[in-house]
Amino acid sequence: MSRRARLVFFAVAAAALAAALGVGLAGLPSFGAQLSAYARMLNELAPRQRHVTDVVSAISFDYRGIDTLFEEFILLSAVAGISVLLRPLSDETRRLPQDKAPDRTIPPPSPAVWLLAVFLSSLLLLTGIETVTHGQLTPGGGFQGGVILASVLYVVYLGTNYATVERFQPNALLEASDGLGASGYVLIGLLGLLAGTSFLSNVVSLGITGDAVSGGTIQLLNVVVGVEVAGGFAILASEFLDQTAVVRTRQR
Amino acid sequence: MSFLAYGVVAWLFLIGIYGVVSSRNLIHLVVCLSVAQSGTDVLLLEIGYRNGGHAPVFVDLPAHPGPAVDAVMQALALTDVVVGAAVTALLLAVVVQVHKRAGTLDPDQLRATRD
Amino acid sequence: MTQAVIVVALVWVAAAGTAVVLTRDPLRQAFTAGFFGLALAFLYLSLQAGDVALSQIVVGAIALPLIVLLSLAKVRKDRE
Numbered sequence: 001m002s003r004r005a006r007l008v009f010f011a012v013a014a015a016a017l018a019a020a021l022g023v024g025l026a027g028l029p030s031f032g033a034q035l036s037a038y039a040r041m042l043n044e045l046a047p048r049q050r051h052v053t054d055v056v057s058a059i060s061f062d063y064r065g066i067d068t069l070f071e072e073f074i075l076l077s078a079v080a081g082i083s084v085l086l087r088p089l090s091d092e093t094r095r096l097p098q099d100k101a102p103d104r105t106i107p108p109p110s111p112a113v114w115l116l117a118v119f120l121s122s123l124l125l126l127t128g129i130e131t132v133t134h135g136q137l138t139p140g141g142g143f144q145g146g147v148i149l150a151s152v153l154y155v156v157y158l159g160t161n162y163a164t165v166e167r168f169q170p171n172a173l174l175e176a177s178d179g180l181g182a183s184g185y186v187l188i189g190l191l192g193l194l195a196g197t198s199f200l201s202n203v204v205s206l207g208i209t210g211d212a213v214s215g216g217t218i219q220l221l222n223v224v225v226g227v228e229v230a231g232g233f234a235i236l237a238s239e240f241l242d243q244t245a246v247v248r249t250r251q252r
Numbered sequence: 253m254s255f256l257a258y259g260v261v262a263w264l265f266l267i268g269i270y271g272v273v274s275s276r277n278l279i280h281l282v283v284c285l286s287v288a289q290s291g292t293d294v295l296l297l298e299i300g301y302r303n304g305g306h307a308p309v310f311v312d313l314p315a316h317p318g319p320a321v322d323a324v325m326q327a328l329a330l331t332d333v334v335v336g337a338a339v340t341a342l343l344l345a346v347v348v349q350v351h352k353r354a355g356t357l358d359p360d361q362l363r364a365t366r367d
Numbered sequence: 368m369t370q371a372v373i374v375v376a377l378v379w380v381a382a383a384g385t386a387v388v389l390t391r392d393p394l395r396q397a398f399t400a401g402f403f404g405l406a407l408a409f410l411y412l413s414l415q416a417g418d419v420a421l422s423q424i425v426v427g428a429i430a431l432p433l434i435v436l437l438s439l440a441k442v443r444k445d446r447e
Contacts, residue, residue: 003274003360010273014266021265025258032253032303039300039322046323047310055308055320056418059327071331078338085345089352131421138309139417143334147425154433210311229334233430236341240437243348244444253370260377264384271388279393279438283400286431287384290407293423294380297414304369307415321415329411333422337430344438351442 051206052136052215060141061221065200069185072225076182079232086239094246109160117159121152128152132226136215142222146229153234162245169238174231181228188220257298264291278347278357286340293329293336300325369413376410397435404428 001009042063046055050062060068088094128148135141157165192201200217207214268288275281300322306313308323347357354362383403390396404427411420 007274010270014270018262018266021262025262028254028258028299030254031257031298032301032305035300035302035305035319035322036324039324040319042323043308043320053309053311054418055310055323056326056330059323060330064324064327067328068331071335074335075338078335078342081342082345085342085349089349137311139307139421141330141418143331144418144421144425147334147422147430151425151429154429232338236338236430237433237437239345240341240348240434240441244437244440253374256374256377260381263381267385267388276391277393279435279442280391280396283393283396283435284388286400287387287403290384290403293419294407294410297411297416297419300416301414305415307417309417326416326419329416329419330422333419333426337426340431341434344434348438348441351445357442 047209050202050215050218051209052218053210054136054138054140056139057136057141057218057222058215061218061225062200062202062215065189065221068221068225069189069200072182072185072228075229075232076178079178079235082236082239086243094242113159117155121155121159124148124152124155128226128230132222133219134212135222136218137210137212142225143229145222146226147233149226149230150233150237154237157237157241162241165241169234171235171238174235174238176231177227178231178235181224181226181231184224184227185221188217188224191217258295261291261295261298264288264294276358276360278350278359279344281359282340282343282347285343286336289336289340290333293332296325296329296332372413373410376406376413379406380410382406393435393439397432397439400435401427401432404431 042059043055046058046063047053050058052058128145128151130145131140131148132142132145135145153165153169156168189200192199192203195201195203197203202216202218204216204220206216213219265288268284268286268291271284271287272281275284302319302321305319305321306317308320308326310320350362351357356362380403383399383406387396387399387403390399404423408420408423408427411423
């Protein structure tokens with residue numbers, strides 16, 4: 001249909017949707033009034049039961065651990081989908097970037113940019129590891145720390161060029177870490193079955209609340225999810241980078 | 253206050269869909285879709301909020317801390333944000349391949365079949 | 368006081384979301400989307416959601432602008 005007809009149709013549909021949303025949202029409890037009973041109970045019980053101080057991590061990886069397993073696999077499938085979509089097609093080939101004027105020397109990256117890249121990438125690596133391993137104590141965890149770890153590669157690319165970052169992102173290693181992260185979650189869940197209780201139950205020793213190593217499988221699952229998310233986002237960026245720098249139409 | 257809070261959610265969703273419907277550029281379309289998606293995260297967190305509540309992190313609290321906000325909603329919204337970014341990346345990969353085949357990023361110019 | 372902060376955050380989010388949709392050029396929209404991500408992170412922090420705010424900052428500042436700009440670079444390169 002024409003653009004104008006589409007916009008008119010949208011206006012009518014949006015008015016109906018807005019009315020329905022208004023009725024629906026008006027039925028919600030008033031903003032900030034009360035908490036659900038499940039939430040109140042978990043806020044009370046989680047620090048004592050699981051020896052963690054960050055209740056959100058305990059819910060993500062212990063009380064509702066099975067949901068996080070599915071979310072992680074959504075991430076894995078999205079990254080696999082991107083790898084399939086951005087593969088070199090039948091009329092394309094992979095060719096490393098070449099200098100079009102080989103008699104001129106390429107100016108090296110400016111020392112300020114290079115120094116900033118070195119400083120930022122080491123800082124990001126440490127922050128990422130800290131966020132991943134302290135997920136059960138403070139806000140953080142596998143998902144956030146994983147993206148911070150992946151950004152180390154982005155900063156290296158921004159500070160140098162494609163050839164350098166190509167050396168730092170061996171595809172086999174990234175894909176292995178992605179797969180290991182996803183399967184590691186399932187294997188840790190199977191530990192529960194082996195110990196005689198249910199899948200994904202917290203069977204490792206819980207430690208003392210507030211320690212660097214506490215929470216049992218919550219911390220292990222944080223690390224595993226961090227590895228998976230870092231590998232996934234690094235693969236994602238490397239696929240897009242390859243498209244811009246390397247994949248070219250085959251010259252006929 | 254409730255009206256503003258829930259109204260912002262409905263506004264974000266509707267303006268995101270308007271962006272998708274009236275877009276002339278596929279990349280603009282995908283970013284508008286992510287705006288609509290963030291509306292649902294805001295709704296989840298608003299449902300879980302409690303007046304005068306503190307974050308559900310039980311360390312270094314003052315003497316009379318008061319209630320904590322809903323941690324279950326935060327656990328739901330947390331993975332939603334990261335996975336939403338991965339799905340946006342998947343959509344952008346589709347857009348890149350569409351551009352290669354069709355030569356244009358205008359949704360109105362795309363045709364269902366190849367010439 | 369917290370109520371005032373939440374009201375400011377909500378208004379900022381609504382305004383930034385509208386700005387993202389009304390910015391038609393994808394390159395400029397990448398910047399507006401970064402601003403929208405910051406507004407969302409501020410709203411999540413004022414709603415006492417530390418984990419979600421950290422996720423939003425990390426995704427909105429790192430992952431999303433990167434893939435949008437790389438897609439734009441690829442599309443421009445193909446056009447040449």
